[in-house]
Amino acid sequence: xxxxxxxxxxxxxxxxxxxxxxxxxxxxxxxxxxxxxxxxxxxxxxxxxxxxxxxxxxxxxxxxxxxxxxxxxxxxxxxxxxxxxxxxxxxxxxxxxxxxxxxxxxxxxxxxxxxxxxxxxxxxxxxxxxxxxxxxxxxxxxxxxxxxxxxxxxxxxxxxxxxxxxxxxxxxxxxxxxxxxxxxxxxxxxxxxxxxxxxxxxxxxxxxxxxxxxxxxxxxxxxxxxxxxxxxxxxxxxxxxxxxxxxxxxxxxxxxxxxxxxxxxxxxxxxxxxxxxxxxxxxxxxxxxxxxxxxxxxxxxxxxxxxxxxxxxxxxxxxxxxxxxxxxxxxxxxxxxxxxxxxxxxxxxxxxxxxxxxxxxxxxxxxxxxxxxxxxxxxxxxxxxxxxxxxxxxxxxxxxxxxxxxxxxxxxxxx
Amino acid sequence: xxxxxxxxxxxxxxxxxxxxxxxxxxxxxxxxxxxxxxxxxxxxxxxxxxxxxxxxxxxxxxxxxxxxxxxxxxxxxxxxxxxxxxxxxxxxxxxxxxxxxxxxxxxxxxxxxxxxxxxxxxxxxxxxxxxxxxxxxxxxxxxxxxxxxxxxxxxxxxxxxxxxxxxxxxxxxxxxxxxxxxxxxxxxxxxxxxxxxxxxxxxxxxxxxxxxxxxxxxxxxxxxxxxxxxxxxxxxxxxxxxxxxxxxxxxxxxxxxxxxxxxxxxxxxxxxxxxxxxxxxxxxxxxxxxxxxxxxxxxxxxxxxxxxxxxxxxxxxxxxxxxxxxxxxxxxxxxxxxxxxxxxxxxxxxxxxxxxxxxxxxxxxxxxxxxxxxxxxxxxxxxxxxxxxxxxxxxxxxxxxxxxxxxxxxxxxxx
Numbered sequence: 157x158x159x160x161x162x163x164x165x166x167x168x169x170x171x172x173x174x175x176x177x178x179x180x181x182x183x184x185x186x187x188x189x190x191x192x193x194x195x196x197x198x199x200x201x202x203x204x205x206x207x208x209x210x211x212x213x214x215x216x217x218x219x220x221x222x223x224x225x226x227x228x229x230x231x232x233x234x235x236x237x238x239x240x241x242x243x244x245x246x247x248x249x250x251x252x253x254x255x256x257x258x259x260x261x262x263x264x265x266x267x268x269x270x271x272x273x274x275x276x277x278x279x280x281x282x283x284x285x286x287x288x289x290x291x292x293x294x295x296x297x298x299x300x301x302x303x304x305x306x307x308x309x310x311x312x313x314x315x316x317x318x319x320x321x322x323x324x325x326x327x328x329x330x331x332x333x334x335x336x337x338x339x340x341x342x343x344x345x346x347x348x349x350x351x352x353x354x355x356x357x358x359x360x361x362x363x364x365x366x367x368x369x370x371x372x373x374x375x376x377x378x379x380x381x382x383x384x385x386x387x388x389x390x391x392x393x394x395x396x397x398x399x400x401x402x403x404x405x406x407x408x409x410x411x412x413x414x415x416x417x418x419x420x421x422x423x424x425x426x427x428x429x430x431x432x433x434x435x436x437x438x439x440x441x442x443x444x445x446x447x448x449x450x451x452x453x454x455x456x457x458x459x460x461x462x463x464x465x466x467x468x469x470x471x472x473x474x475x476x477x478x479x480x481x482x483x484x485x486x487x488x489x490x491x492x493x494x495x496x497x498x499x500x501x502x503x504x505x506x507x508x509x510x511x512x513x514x515x516x517x518x519x520x521x522x523x524x525x526x527x528x529x530x531x532x533x534x535x536x537x538x539x540x541x542x543x544x545x546x547x548x549x550x551x552x553x554x555x556x557x558x559x560x561x562x563x564x565x566x567x568x569x570x571x
Numbered sequence: 572x573x574x575x576x577x578x579x580x581x582x583x584x585x586x587x588x589x590x591x592x593x594x595x596x597x598x599x600x601x602x603x604x605x606x607x608x609x610x611x612x613x614x615x616x617x618x619x620x621x622x623x624x625x626x627x628x629x630x631x632x633x634x635x636x637x638x639x640x641x642x643x644x645x646x647x648x649x650x651x652x653x654x655x656x657x658x659x660x661x662x663x664x665x666x667x668x669x670x671x672x673x674x675x676x677x678x679x680x681x682x683x684x685x686x687x688x689x690x691x692x693x694x695x696x697x698x699x700x701x702x703x704x705x706x707x708x709x710x711x712x713x714x715x716x717x718x719x720x721x722x723x724x725x726x727x728x729x730x731x732x733x734x735x736x737x738x739x740x741x742x743x744x745x746x747x748x749x750x751x752x753x754x755x756x757x758x759x760x761x762x763x764x765x766x767x768x769x770x771x772x773x774x775x776x777x778x779x780x781x782x783x784x785x786x787x788x789x790x791x792x793x794x795x796x797x798x799x800x801x802x803x804x805x806x807x808x809x810x811x812x813x814x815x816x817x818x819x820x821x822x823x824x825x826x827x828x829x830x831x832x833x834x835x836x837x838x839x840x841x842x843x844x845x846x847x848x849x850x851x852x853x854x855x856x857x858x859x860x861x862x863x864x865x866x867x868x869x870x871x872x873x874x875x876x877x878x879x880x881x882x883x884x885x886x887x888x889x890x891x892x893x894x895x896x897x898x899x900x901x902x903x904x905x906x907x908x909x910x911x912x913x914x915x916x917x918x919x920x921x922x923x924x925x926x927x928x929x930x931x932x933x934x935x936x937x938x939x940x941x942x943x944x945x946x947x948x949x950x951x952x953x954x955x956x957x958x959x960x961x962x963x964x965x966x967x968x969x970x971x972x973x974x975x976x977x978x979x980x981x982x983x984x985x986x
Contacts, residue, residue, distance in 0.1 A: 170787050172610050174601025175796065179592065181615070186589030195587055196622075200596070200613035203785075207611070214629075230765045231786050264943070266961050272765035290965060312788070314968060370590070436858075436879075442865025443851075443858030446879045450857025453933050453966055455881075461889070462879035464851075464861045470876040470919055504885055518868050551868055 160193045160332045163219035165211050166200040167226035167236055168311055173202075180225050180316055187320060192337040192385065193221065193328070203227060208239040216304045221328060223320075226311035228293040230272040236308050237278070237296070244298055246280040254278075254285055254294050261292065286323040291315040295323055305331065336389040340400045341372075342380040344410035345419055346564045349373045352380070355406055367399055375553065376560030377419060412567055419563050420448050426570050427458040432507040434566070436462040437475055437500035439487065440514035440530060444559045461504045465496065475499030488513050488525055490542040493533030501535050508536045508570070510562050514547075516554045528554060532562050534569055541565075575608045575747045578634035580626050581615040582641035582651055583726060588617075595640050595731055602735060607752040607800075608636065608743070618642060623654045631719045636743060641726035643708040645687045651723050652693070652711070659713055661695040669693075669700050669709050676707065701738040706730040710738055720746065751804035753811045756787075757795040757818060759825040760834055761979045764788045767795070771821055782814055790968065791975030792834060827982055834978050835863050841985050842873040847922040849981070851877040852890055852915035854902065855929035855945060859974045876919045880911065890914030903928050903940055905957040908948030916950050923951045925981050929962075931969045943969060947977050949984055956980075 164181050171178045178200065185195040196219060201207045208227070215222040227236035241248050254277035262269045276292050279285055286295030286307075293310040300306065307324050309316045344352065349371050353360075360369050366386055372379040380403070384396040404411065413422035427434060436445045446462035449455055463474055468487055471477040476499040481491045496511035514530030521527035528547035534540070545561055547554045579596050586593045593615065600610040611634055616622045623642070630637040642651035656663050669692035677684045691707050694700055701710030701722075708725040715721065722739050724731045759767065764786050768775075775784050781801055787794040795818070799811040819826065828837035842849060851860045861877035864870055878889055883902055886892040891914040896906045911926035929945030936942035943962035949955070960976055962969045 169785055170796070171597075172600060172613065173604040174597045174599070174610070175604075175787065177594065177597045182586075182589045182592045184589070185587060189588045189590075195589070196617070198587065198615035202611070229786065229788070231768050233785060261963075264961065264963065267763075270765045270769060272768060290963070290968065314965070318965075438858075441862075442870075442874075443853075443861030443877055443879065446858030446881075447856075447862050447970075450879075450881065451967065451970070455857075456935075459857075460882040461885040462858055462877070462881075463889075464858065464865075464877035464879070466861075466865065466871055466877075467875040473920075474876070474878075474918060503889060505888075552866065555862075555866070 160221060160328075161196045161219045162188050162193050162221040162223060163196060163215040164198045165215060165222065165224045166198070166311070167203065167208060167224065168200075169202045169233075171226070171311075172200050180311065180313055183313070183317065184223055184225075184320060187325070190337070190339060190383075191325060191329070192335060193332075203233050203235055205235055205239060208235055209243055212239070212243045212306070216300055216302060216306075220304060220332065222304060222306045223324070224306065224308040225316050228276075228308065228310045230270075230276055230292070237280070240283070240296060240298060240306065240308060241280045244280060244282060244300070246282050248278040249281050250274075251277055251279045251285055251294075254287075257287055257294075258292060286319055288315055288319055289322070290318045295319040297324075297327065336386055336392055338384040338389065338392045338396045339415075340382045340396050341415045342382075342400060342403060342407070342411055343377065343413045343415075343417060343419070343422075344380065344407060345377050345412050345560065345567065347378065347407070347410045349378050352378055352407065352410075356380075356403060359403060359406065363399070364395075367396060375557045376564065412571065418452075419560065419567070421452050423563060423567060423570070424449070424452045424455055424458060426567075427508075428454075430570065432570070433458050433460050433505075434508045434510070435460050435500045435504035435506040436562075437496040437509060437511040437533075438462060438464045439466060439471070439496070439512055440516045441512045441555055441559050441562070442466060442516075444555050445510070445512060445562055448559055448563070460506050463500055463503065471496060475503065486525070488515055488529055488531055490531060490544070493531040493542050494535070494540050497533035497535035498540055508534070508566070510534050510566050512558055512562050514554070514558060516558075517549055517551045530554070530558050530561070532558070532565050534565050536569065574750065575636060575743075576611045576634040577603050577608050577636040577638060578611060578630040579613045580630060580637065580639045581613070581726075582618065582623060582639065583615075584617045586641070586726075587615050595726065595728055598728070598732065599638055599640075599735060602740070604752060604754075606740060606744070607750050608747075618648050618650055620650055620654060623650055624658055627654070627658045627721070631715055631717060631721075635719060635747065637719060637721045638739070639721065639723040640731050643691075643723060643725045645691055645707070652695070655698070655711060655713060655721065655723060656695045659695060659697060659715070661697050663693040664696050665689075666692055666694045666700055669702075672702055672709075673707060701734055703730055703734055704737070705733045710734040712739075712742065750800055750802055751807055753799045753804070753807045754830075755797045755811050755815045756830045757797075757815060757822070757826055758828045758830075758832060758834070758837075759793050759795065759822060760791055760827050760975065760982065762793065762822070762825045764793050767793055767822065767825075771795075771818060774818060774821065778814070779810075782811060790972050791979065827979075827986065833867075834975065834982070835867050838978060838982060838985070839864070839867045839870055839873060841982075842923075843869075845985065847985070848873050848875050848920075849923045849925070850875050850915045850919035850921040851977075852911040852924060852926040852948075853877060853879045854881060854886070854911070854927055855931045856927045856970055856973050856977065857881065857931075859970050860925070860927060860977055863974055863978070875921050878915055878918065886911060890918065901940070903930055903944055903946055905946060905959070908946040908957050909950070909955050912948035912950035913955055923949070923981070923985070925949050925977050927973055927977050929969070929973060931973075932964055932966045945969070945973050945976070947973070947980050949980050951984065
């Protein structure tokens, strides 16, 4: 079967010099991989005309698809567009369609359209215009004499991701039609990659050659991605679904959802279905838990609110944690998280409440309670429970992982 | 002035296909940048012999220093060492010194030295051996006829970092003695890249050729990076600092800090200095605002807590927003955010409170209040103010941008 070869070019001094981390190239090549397109090279270069032009030249030689990010801003150090025009012996021209979209965007943000911004509506005359709903720099699609497709996108991650998913990938599929690829995911929480492998490793060995299994880990969560390749799509879908059904029973209790569903989405789905409402009482997570729950559209149907009780006074005066408890047991203790959950449930009038209190670090640790000591609480009409976890020394990781662990505690009680 | 040009090559299928994020290249180029060495390219390729050899060839053409990570493991799919030998018309040979270090390491770990591991002590005969105190794969230093230096290191981040700091950089400095590079940043909030350019563009044109200015944008925030190059480092530092001082007054009111300082860190610094405490009352940001503030170590000194009032009942019963206000004006209104801020200040007993209420989307919009309509509130002992902003349609972006806008509202009152 025909293979599509992609070449990713990241443009920008701030990335080349390591001032900021480039997450775009990794995200793009993972998306291409899912779509059955092979990334052959990833190249990062600076805001330098000759570098950009020679990179275009090399990329065109050995690839079918050249994906370019960065260098599309309105300032003079943004060179991608002029370089594209020069490389294709074309010139930049104001594109009506682009200018109208740009004006509308600025009207919506009720900001004034500066002359510099207007220049963003200039495109090479032979370019296909890819509308960017997320920002001011449009995507640009051009095809070379050798039929290599060049796509230029802004470097701002959420703008690039929108363009890749909504504009570029559909066009690419139309243009190249790769062999069918079918993905299914089993999403698990609360078990590590290697333990999962202990459980399903044997079954994995028995998979047919055209179905591959990949472990996709992130803090607290592992997604099992089954990828089937073949010509007959309906048959392939059937096969991959059957495979997923065979793996399920082995790891049932760790599964929270399938495919693109996130843990917070799965929890929202179940809460909505059961008609239950929830609140959070947060100390060490500092609002991250509520933020994660409310990142889901429609979460207002089941999430009523949160009290971030960072100080002990707030724990006592707002959530009603007993002063003696904090004095005797400390703010990071089983009794405190239990009383926080109970208090939040009462104050915010919900069916369920979950709570967190821990030492995120870097400061605040002690011999008995080192940095990474975390307590989680859960309360509903029938029970109040607490769970202790011991994490590492990194503040950001501790906050992130505690958030997932609290959602997992909730999942165990409602799923 | 002489400039050292570095070319970074990252080898490995798992990185090329986006299965893991490559943080090595960014870390290395940041270190090189600090050391005054210019990274001209960063290239990622797969575990493929011909790809590796042609990459070596390209890299040698236009650079003085080629830094290679990955492909040094003991398994057959690790190709870097054989490729180096082939590229330099050399052969691999057991290196006594390396073998002794390896045996000692395994003795210390009290593990058996396998034949496979022994192969890791094989080096090209003309290579300089760089001892790796952190692992089994040594660093390799080779010089080509064109005097280009090739350095090969393992891809394991802490091994690579050890070799870069302890072995490679000292050698490179001896070998090349690079020119100095000095960076300073002015960090701004509440003004777009193009408007900044309208204000400082003229002054930017007048910069001397050895001082460059780059705009580094992220949602709501733009960082201005001044980069100076020269031989005399103390003089250079003085020049760049003077330049920063000259730009300051033009954009004073948008500046929140300098260099690596984040907005939430700058705000924490000022609150600590003034001995003021703060709380948040959040609707549409759903806890993200509190999360951002508490992502700063030591934030418990000034941040006491937050009420995430997602439902109107919580706005009314916990924060004390008037029922009539919500019925007449709606939850997304000037009066509501004002009463939220006042209520949070009272309930959580802080000097200052900031509040958010808006339609993050995708649902909940109306003709009068479309998705993206956001109100921000601020309250202290002297005043209660509110501000309206109009954002786009993307929920995640609206939450992120509202968080920055709320911190900017706070900044305007305390800085």
